[in-house]
Every structure is written in structure tokens, then in C-alpha cells.
Amino acid sequence: xxxxxxxxxxxxxxxxxxxxxxxxxxxxxxxxxxxxxxxxxxxxxxxxxxxxxxxxxxxxxxxxxxxxxxxxxxxxxxxxxxxxxxxxxxxxxxxxxxxxxxxxxxxxxxxxxxxxxxxxxxxxxxxxxxxx
Numbered sequence: 001x002x003x004x005x006x007x008x009x010x011x012x013x014x015x016x017x018x019x020x021x022x023x024x025x026x027x028x029x030x031x032x033x034x035x036x037x038x039x040x041x042x043x044x045x046x047x048x049x050x051x052x053x054x055x056x057x058x059x060x061x062x063x064x065x066x067x068x069x070x071x072x073x074x075x076x077x078x079x080x081x082x083x084x085x086x087x088x089x090x091x092x093x094x095x096x097x098x099x100x101x102x103x104x105x106x107x108x109x110x111x112x113x114x115x116x117x118x119x120x121x122x123x124x125x126x127x128x129x130x131x132x
Contacts, residue, residue: 005114006064009090011079011095015104021072027057030100035059035066038081038093063088077101082113097104 015108020026028047035042040061046058053073059066071077079097081090098106 001115004112006084006112007084007090008111008113009081009099010109010111011077011081011094011097012107012109013077013079013103015102015105016071016075016077016100018072018075020101021055021070021075021077022053024055024057027055027068027070031057031059031068034093034096035061038066039056039086039094040066040075040083040088041043042092061088063071066093070128072130076102077103094118 002090020030024047026052028045031047032045040059040063042059043062044060046060049055054072055068057068061083064084065080066082067080069078075098076128079094081088083090094106094108097114106123
């Protein structure tokens with residue numbers, strides 16, 4: 001049985017193609033494809049172009065969400081993939097993003113979120129009835 005509600009995968013992408021990181025349309029397409037490759041169910045997408053540069057965006061997926069924030073001036077992108085359940089393969093998205101954004105280096109960290117043991121312990125403690 002899963003002991004956590006979800007897993008957050010944090011991806012640091014260094015040395016990326018600056019032109020891709022500047023381009024909202026490209027980032028939208030890349031993130032859409034990353035979600036599909038990870039076997040995610042896309043619900044909605046929203047992206048914003050910053051001035052003078054940079055893009056932030058979210059792909060809301062049935063399994064949770066995938067976010068990106070780009071810093072073209074540093075050739076850097078930060079991506080977060082939060083997923084609930086077992087159906088999503090975040091590694092496929094990680095591999096695709098590193099390749100397509102032409103990252104020269106990457107770092108991936110994962111953290112389990114929503115410990116069911118902690119939730120159970122808090123509910124069992126002296127808490128208001130509506131939290132039990």
C-alpha cells in the first residue's frame with residue numbers, strides 16, 4: 001500500500017537552449033509532450049510570458065500537475081512534477097525535458113508528500129472533530 005499521497009519530482013536543468021527558454025509557444029508544446037510521454041492525463045494548461053524574458057507554466061493533469069519556470073538569461077529551467085498514484089512515469093518526462101531543452105547538466109530530487117502515517121496520527125490526536 002502507498003504510504004504517501006504523492007511524490008514531487010524537482011528537476012534542475014542547466015545549460016539549456018536560451019532560445020527555447022525564451023519562447024512561450026515552444027515551452028507550451030514541450031511541456032504538453034512531456035506530460036504525454038509520462039502517461040499523464042492532461043486536464044488544462046496555462047503559460048505566461050514574462051517581460052523582458054522567461055516563461056512560467058502549469059500543465060494540470062488528473063494525476064496532479066507539472067510546472068516549469070525558465071530563466072533564459074541563465075540558461076536554466078526548474079520543473080516540478082507532482083503526482084498522485086502509480087500510473088505516471090515521471091522519469092520519461094525528466095529524460096525528454098533534459099534532451100529537448102538541450103540541458104548540459106541536470107539534477108533530480110524527489111520527496112514523498114502527504115505521509116498517511118502522519119495524517120492518521122494527527123487525526124487521532126486531540127484535534128477538532130471536523131479533522132477526524
